[in-house]
Amino acid sequence: MPFSFLTNHGAVLLCIADDPEVRIRDIAVTVDITERAAQRIVADLIANGYVDRVRNGRRNSYTVRTDRSVALPSQRDIDLRSLLSVLLPASSSSARRDGMETALPH
Numbered sequence: 001m002p003f004s005f006l007t008n009h010g011a012v013l014l015c016i017a018d019d020p021e022v023r024i025r026d027i028a029v030t031v032d033i034t035e036r037a038a039q040r041i042v043a044d045l046i047a048n049g050y051v052d053r054v055r056n057g058r059r060n061s062y063t064v065r066t067d068r069s070v071a072l073p074s075q076r077d078i079d080l081r082s083l084l085s086v087l088l089p090a091s092s093s094s095a096r097r098d099g100m101e102t103a104l105p106h
Helices: 010-020 024-031 034-048 080-086 094-102
Strands: 051-056 061-066 070-071 076-079
Touching: 010 061, 010 080, 024 034, 024 051, 034 051, 061 076, 076 080, 080 094
Parallel strands: none
Antiparallel strands: 051 061, 070 076
């Protein structure tokens, strides 16, 4: 298994931030976890307020709550918007990045 600085929860959050309509199956493949694990992690992120889910027919659409802060082990928090702006790949659409910047007031 390759080394990663991010936990599976962090990697799943990045998948959702990069593609708000991503399927659980695609999250599992991208993060290299089972679909069941991907479902549990998405449920954890929703339960803890980091992600909102809206059902669209047979599909889900997700919104990352960038107003939340992320607790770091050093007892220092960082806001999620700042973290995602650093971690999202440059290939992320400008609409996604712009949406993160304008979703909530600074």
